[in-house]
Amino acid sequence: MNNSELAFIKGVASLAAGQAPGLVKGIGDDCAVLQRHDDEVLLITTDTLVSGVHFNLKWHPPHLLGRKAAAVNISDIAAMGGVPRYALLSAALSPELSDGDLQEFMNGFVEILKEYDVVLVGGDTVAAPCPTFNITLLGEMSGAEVCYRAAAQDGDEIWGSGFLGEAAAGLALCEQMENVPEQFAPLVQAHLNPQPRIALGRVLAASGHVHAMLDLSDGLATDLAHICTASGLAAQVDANKLPLSATIEKAAAFLGCDARQWALSGGEDYELLYTVAPGTGEALARQVEEELGLQVSRLGQMNSGQGVFLMEDGHKRQISYQGYEHHL
Ligand SMILES: [Mg+2]
Numbered sequence: 442m443n444n445s446e447l448a449f450i451k452g453v454a455s456l457a458a459g460q461a462p463g464l465v466k467g468i469g470d471d472c473a474v475l476q477r478h479d480d481e482v483l484l485i486t487t488d489t490l491v492s493g494v495h496f497n498l499k500w501h502p503p504h505l506l507g508r509k510a511a512a513v514n515i516s517d518i519a520a521m522g523g524v525p526r527y528a529l530l531s532a533a534l535s536p537e538l539s540d541g542d543l544q545e546f547m548n549g550f551v552e553i554l555k556e557y558d559v560v561l562v563g564g565d566t567v568a569a570p571c572p573t574f575n576i577t578l579l580g581e582m583s584g585a586e587v588c589y590r591a592a593a594q595d596g597d598e599i600w601g602s603g604f605l606g607e608a609a610a611g612l613a614l615c616e617q618m619e620n621v622p623e624q625f626a627p628l629v630q631a632h633l634n635p636q637p638r639i640a641l642g643r644v645l646a647a648s649g650h651v652h653a654m655l656d657l658s659d660g661l662a663t664d665l666a667h668i669c670t671a672s673g674l675a676a677q678v679d680a681n682k683l684p685l686s687a688t689i690e691k692a693a694a695f696l697g698c699d700a701r702q703w704a705l706s707g708g709e710d711y712e713l714l715y716t717v718a719p720g721t722g723e724a725l726a727r728q729v730e731e732e733l734g735l736q737v738s739r740l741g742q743m744n745s746g747q748g749v750f751l752m753e754d755g756h757k758r759q760i761s762y763q764g765y766e767h768h769l
């Protein structure tokens with residue numbers, strides 16, 4: 442997302458402001474939230490992938506592209522703490538994608554839907570100058586457990602799952618070389634085939650301890666800025682606490698890049714970022730590790746003010762909205 446996209450979304454949000462029966466949350470979070478029955482809510486999200494902007498068929502196998510197209514939407518359901526249920530797929534097709542490629546794309550798409558118990562219920566196909574896929578995903582959960590971006594509180598601890606910057610490092614490797622060394626395969630996989638954190642989102646939402654949550658699609662600096670803006674707070678990230686894998690450090694040395702920059706401003710990690718009351722993060726981290734075998738790390742703290750700040754060697758600098766801008 443870049444500044445003009447942000448400005449556009451702000452404009453649309455003000456045009457669309459209003460209330461409708463059953464509307465719990467409209468524009469401004471990972472999903473829209475609609476009241477269903479009793480305490481159940483329906484979660485709705487949509488995302489578009491355009492060839493040459495969001496994916497490159499030179500290195501993205503169609504099977505993995507199909508998986509990723511679904512995964513990035515499933516991730517938005519995870520970001521609220523929900524369970525994905527139904528998908529719609531609209532495909533704009535061009536000769537750039539052969540019939541065989543399209544079949545592979547659909548195989549990957551349906552494969553990941555099955556893994557997450559999601560049913561494809563509709564869609565559309567049209568001809569277009571370049572391949573484009575739009576997916577709408579519907580999920581459900583208890584309305585009382587939904588984790589919104591606007592719910593962070595002053596003093597909250599900020600936590601995130603997994604390693605950061607992996608997908609950005611994988612993209613950089615794919616862009617710069619045809620045969621990426623085998624040791625960097627986990628980074629390339631993170632870029633080509635991200636894993637949405639549905640099980641983690643459920644555990645976090647059901648714990649009752651999470652205040653704000655979202656998924657990291659545009660990079661830590663930008664996504665944390667969304668929580669700050671929505672919650673009317675500032676955030677401080679400790680540069681020494683960024684969860685970097687040994688593999689990303691090696692890739693950074695190999696390409697002459699800064700692994701911490703990938704972690705802060707690289708997009709598409711699809712890990713979950715959440716805030717909890719001071720003193721409650723460690724116990725929740727242990728529960729996540731015991732139940733799911735997943736690592737979560739403390740990244741920083743929410744406080745009063747505005748903007749996202751990085752604490753590095755005693756210096757504090759603002760890093761808000763330095764995230765992913767879509768690559769060609
Ligand atoms: Mg999201």
